[in-house]
Amino acid sequence: MTLNRGLSLAFVFLFACSRPTGPDAGPPPDGGLGIETCGVDVHQHFAHNSSFDVGASSMIEGMEAVGYAHSLLMPPPIADPGTAPEGAANWIYTERSRDGGPSLLETVQADPEHFSLVAGGGILNRWIHGAVVSGIEPDEADLYAFERAAEDILDDGAVGFGEMAALHLSIEATHPFIMIPADHAYFLRLAEVAGRRGVPIDIHAEMVDGVTIAIPDDLPRNALGRSCFRSTANETNPGNNPVEIADMMVGFERLLAHDPSAAIIWSHVGWDNIGHMTTERLRELMSAYPNLYLSLKMLDDPSPGCQLIANRPLDPTDGSLRPEWEALIEDFAERVVIGADTFFGDPSTEPASVAAPNTRGTWALVDRLAPETATMVACENPRRLFGL
Numbered sequence: 001m002t003l004n005r006g007l008s009l010a011f012v013f014l015f016a017c018s019r020p021t022g023p024d025a026g027p028p029p030d031g032g033l034g035i036e037t038c039g040v041d042v043h044q045h046f047a048h049n050s051s052f053d054v055g056a057s058s059m060i061e062g063m064e065a066v067g068y069a070h071s072l073l074m075p076p077p078i079a080d081p082g083t084a085p086e087g088a089a090n091w092i093y094t095e096r097s098r099d100g101g102p103s104l105l106e107t108v109q110a111d112p113e114h115f116s117l118v119a120g121g122g123i124l125n126r127w128i129h130g131a132v133v134s135g136i137e138p139d140e141a142d143l144y145a146f147e148r149a150a151e152d153i154l155d156d157g158a159v160g161f162g163e164m165a166a167l168h169l170s171i172e173a174t175h176p177f178i179m180i181p182a183d184h185a186y187f188l189r190l191a192e193v194a195g196r197r198g199v200p201i202d203i204h205a206e207m208v209d210g211v212t213i214a215i216p217d218d219l220p221r222n223a224l225g226r227s228c229f230r231s232t233a234n235e236t237n238p239g240n241n242p243v244e245i246a247d248m249m250v251g252f253e254r255l256l257a258h259d260p261s262a263a264i265i266w267s268h269v270g271w272d273n274i275g276h277m278t279t280e281r282l283r284e285l286m287s288a289y290p291n292l293y294l295s296l297k298m299l300d301d302p303s304p305g306c307q308l309i310a311n312r313p314l315d316p317t318d319g320s321l322r323p324e325w326e327a328l329i330e331d332f333a334e335r336v337v338i339g340a341d342t343f344f345g346d347p348s349t350e351p352a353s354v355a356a357p358n359t360r361g362t363w364a365l366v367d368r369l370a371p372e373t374a375t376m377v378a379c380e381n382p383r384r385l386f387g388l
């Protein structure tokens with residue numbers, strides 16, 4: 001960023017963060033911090049079964065209702081087509097959306113006030129997963145081709161790489177299971193590109209820490225005593241998950257250590273479907289790796305889901321911020337961001353995109369933070385991290 005651009009952005013930022021006051025202004029939804037004009041959600045999606053311009057309209061409505069200003073849009077992590085279930089998302093940011101609608105790139109470029117592009121979940125994640133599935137180790141020529149593809153994505157205007165996956169559980173029939181060792185040669189090379197170009201990598205990673213778990217026996221249960229996640233061993237109703245998942249944290253820590261100049265954003269923290277993601281463990285990792293960032297996500301109503309409620313930042317009984325999460329966020333306030341992970345689309349086929357439960361649930365956290373921390377998490381951190 002040039003000094004001039006930095007100064008003018010600083011001016012816009014200060015200006016944007018002051019809100020009108022006076023008798024007609026009404027009570028501010030966030031206590032007067034101006035988050036409705038400077039807040040950034042770093043992890044949002046369009047539903048691939050709607051044209052993206054329809055998704056964009058739904059999303060802007062949701063953003064105004066919830067009270068933030070800018071969304072980073074990205075493809076979900078795409079699996080190797082050989083392993084992806086029927087109906088799974090399989091698109092890249094330059095391809096037309098449903099009904100001949102605009103691509104993700106075009107949609108974002110048409111409305112830079114509301115949207116910025118994060119990409120690589122299509123091209124790069126599918127590329128790495130394909131290598132994992134084939135078992136073929138990339139040689140230097142392969143790594144160079146991958147690196148060029150990553151650079152091209154940034155040259156198209158992406159402000160980060162995402163959504164990548166280290167461990168992605170399948171929650172329904174069309175949802176893929178993806179496991180990629182985070183210390184795979186391609187992932188390490190991506191970190192080098194990210195470090196060199198000053199952009200972050202957004203990674204979806206459920207935590208399996210130091211043990212091998214059985215699916216679904218070792219997973220949290222919902223109020224009905226059931227797990228949301230089915231494995232291939234279920235004879236009557238098989239899911240896409242394997243019967244066992246081994247530790248993935250050794251590889252994840254190797255990625256964090258590989259290039260300290262590469263910011264790694266751990267997405268969906270606070271939505272723990274396995275039960276290993278405690279604040280104590282997150283604190284240990286945040287202390288050890290200064291390039292690690294936490295992107296918080298929460299379902300508005302956690303009861304139908306299977307995430308471990310004890311590892312959720314907000315107590316669902318009264319909506320209060322749990323003290324151990326408050327301490328973690330306060331202690332690492334410069335490295336926490338908000339990423340609600342909602343799929344916005346046509347309201348008639350995607351009703352959740354209008355009510356935006358994940359977005360409401362996640363942004364409710366900001367209202368529970370001390371004012372200075374709320375402004376850092378919602379506005380300053382994402383703008384600095386992504387160079388917005």
Ligand SMILES: [Zn+2]
Nearest residue numbers: 163204267268
């Ligand atoms: Zn995700």
